[in-house]
Amino acid sequence: ADQAGALMDPMIDFSTAPRSWNSGVVDRATMVGISQQFPIFGQRGLRGRAARAEARAMGEDYRSVRLDLLREARRYYLDYYLIFRNLAVNGELKELLTQFRRTAIGKYSAGTVGLDDALQADVELGMLAHAEVALTRQKRVLAAQLNALLRREPGGAMPQPPGELPVGAVAVRADSVLAAALAARPELKGWEAQRDARKAGLSLARRQRLPEFTFMARYDRFMNESEWRPQVGVGLNLPIFFGRLGAAEREARAAVEQMDYRRQAAQNQIGYEVESAVAQVQETEHEVQIMEERVVPATERA
16 A cells, blocks of 8 residues: 555656767757655545555455355364264174174074074174274364365374264354454455555546646756746656546446445355355254254164
8 A cells, every 4th residue: 555655757868969079069968857746635545545445445355255164164173073983882882782793693593583684784793894994084174174274284194073072052144244244354345445445446446637737847958048947847758648637546446346346246145155154053853853852762762
């Protein structure tokens, strides 16, 4: 922003008449001058404002990336936790099936039942062994992903997660969550900053129709009279090509509209994500309730 709103470098020019250096008739003729372009209609301020808005947008992008990394780390860690829980359940099932197979073989040896139950237990044990191998492979993949997020060696050991993650009752309302998301999500703030930058660009495009002044001072020894040699002056551009200026203004206006549409699209996307997440949480609560109150007790009795 400091660079965008700063003055341009001054220009120094020097010229001379080479033949006057060796002439015995006239004095050596030289001219040296300095000029400085100085917009006086707020163009520098608008450029600085646009650059500061772009910097704010970049900061919001940075915060958005931080949130993405945090979400990915949590998701990987929860998957990592579930792998350990699945391995634990797999081990419990292997113990139960081993006992069931031992009982079935005992009954078969006593001649009370056939061999079908024991064979079925062997099949189930084989499937559990296969599941254990697959879960172990997934554990290694998730550990590598977590190490990558933590900028550690891919094969570094990860600490074992706790045996149980306490999860209390979650009461969420879509409207309150959506309001919090719209107030805090950095994507929206980033597009708002981008819109501010484009609005400053639109104002700057409109002011391109105003001239920009250049102030100059020089000493001209081409002049014979010494009173004429020190000179000061002012110059300005002539913004008379209205087709180019109008096209630049239309482009800047379209850029403002583009930021409005992108902000609206981001807001719609956030609304979709919030509604979907709330629905998943509420549906999961119902599933947990059914599992705890009906499925698990029935399975234990069976």
